[in-house]
Amino acid sequence: MNAVDIRGVNQRYGSMTVLHELELRLGQGEVLGLFGHNGAGKTTSMKLILGLLAPSEGEVWVLGRAPNDPDVRRQLGYLPENVTFYPQLSGRETLRHFARLKGASTKQVGELLEQVGLAHAADRRVKTYSKGMRQRLGLAQALLGEPRLLLLDEPTVGLDPIATQELYLVIDRLRQRGASIILCSHVLPGVEAHINRAAILARGRLQAVGSLASLRREAGLPARIRASGLQCSKLWLERWRAAGYCVRALGNTGVEVNVPDGLKLELLRQLLGEANPGDIEIQQPSLEDLYRFYMERAGDVRAEEGRV
Numbered sequence: 048m049n050a051v052d053i054r055g056v057n058q059r060y061g062s063m064t065v066l067h068e069l070e071l072r073l074g075q076g077e078v079l080g081l082f083g084h085n086g087a088g089k090t091t092s093m094k095l096i097l098g099l100l101a102p103s104e105g106e107v108w109v110l111g112r113a114p115n116d117p118d119v120r121r122q123l124g125y126l127p128e129n130v131t132f133y134p135q136l137s138g139r140e141t142l143r144h145f146a147r148l149k150g151a152s153t154k155q156v157g158e159l160l161e162q163v164g165l166a167h168a169a170d171r172r173v174k175t176y177s178k179g180m181r182q183r184l185g186l187a188q189a190l191l192g193e194p195r196l197l198l199l200d201e202p203t204v205g206l207d208p209i210a211t212q213e214l215y216l217v218i219d220r221l222r223q224r225g226a227s228i229i230l231c232s233h234v235l236p237g238v239e240a241h242i243n244r245a246a247i248l249a250r251g252r253l254q255a256v257g258s259l260a261s262l263r264r265e266a267g268l269p270a271r272i273r274a275s276g277l278q279c280s281k282l283w284l285e286r287w288r289a290a291g292y293c294v295r296a297l298g299n300t301g302v303e304v305n306v307p308d309g310l311k312l313e314l315l316r317q318l319l320g321e322a323n324p325g326d327i328e329i330q331q332p333s334l335e336d337l338y339r340f341y342m343e344r345a346g347d348v349r350a351e352e353g354r355v
């Protein structure tokens with residue numbers, strides 16, 4: 048049984064269709080990154096999973112049942128994009144309040160505050176919390192009741208780099224415990240190591256879904272090899288340019304070459320066998336490179352939104 052099964056969903060607001068033939072599955076214990084431009088349909092997809100919207104056409108199944116089934120709701124944790132709390136309550140009181148609403152045990156509260164790094168501020172009023180602290184409290188709220196499925200909308204907004212890393216570690220731990228997670232984000236750097244698959248949505252259509260390795264294969268984007276400390280870098284520049292590679296000099300002794308994935312090892316063998324580089328750096332296409340590729344393939348979204 049999948050944690051989430053979205054089959055052939057078209058979603059309309061009035062006469063506007065914002066999701067087209069959406070097919071998306073989330074396996075148990077899997078972390079899926081859902082990425083897309085503003086207005087791509089990420090929050091709408093989340094609302095369908097939460098049972099806050101019924102699909103105009105198609106089916107949505109969550110943990111094998113209808114999304115609005117009360118049993119499913121108890122097993123769901125949600126961190127909304129703009130999380131708000133009662134400013135007069137302390138962090139601890141806030142979590143207790145949400146635990147009662149959710150029918151979860153309040154015994155977890157102390158442990159959760161510890162887990163998100165808020166134990167020291169547990170009894171301070173939320174109005175004195177920084178944005179990052181409120182975001183972490185939002186995450187603790189989503190974790191109440193040990194949900195089997197977590198939906199995190201922009202969880203790293205407002206977090207500093209160390210707090211962001213800590214949040215990813217929490218996600219890793221939850222995955223190890225078998226939770227299934229959908230993580231929506233505009234912040235791509237750093238997230239790739241913490242997701243199993245990425246789904247890229249543009250204009251309400253799923254452009255790609257898969258592991259980073261499979262998206263790299265499908266997109267066919269080149270890897271970048273940088274060699275430095277070469278005695279005859281000009282020779283390598285000319286040789287690779289003649290072979291049709293995109294290549295540029297890096298200072299007097301370095302070369303950068305863009306090479307299709309299948310030819311990467313061959314070029315590395317040449318370099319190591321025939322030259323004596325001081326250092327070699329290999330850069331695979333990043334999640335940002337892949338995102339850009341699929342967005343461009345979907346058409347210029349910014350033009351449609353009137354931003355260019």
Ligand SMILES: Nc1ncnc2c1ncn2[C@@H]1O[C@H](COP(=O)(O)OP(=O)(O)OP(=O)(O)O)[C@@H](O)[C@H]1O
Nearest residue numbers: 060061065083084085086087088089090091092128
């Ligand atoms: N209640 C609504 N009524 C009408 N249109 C809506 C409503 N909610 C969203 N939309 C439209 O649906 C489309 C998808 O919106 P959605 O909020 O799902 O996008 P998103 O990918 O979450 O965007 P963002 O990254 O900006 O949060 C947008 O064109 C948006 O204007």
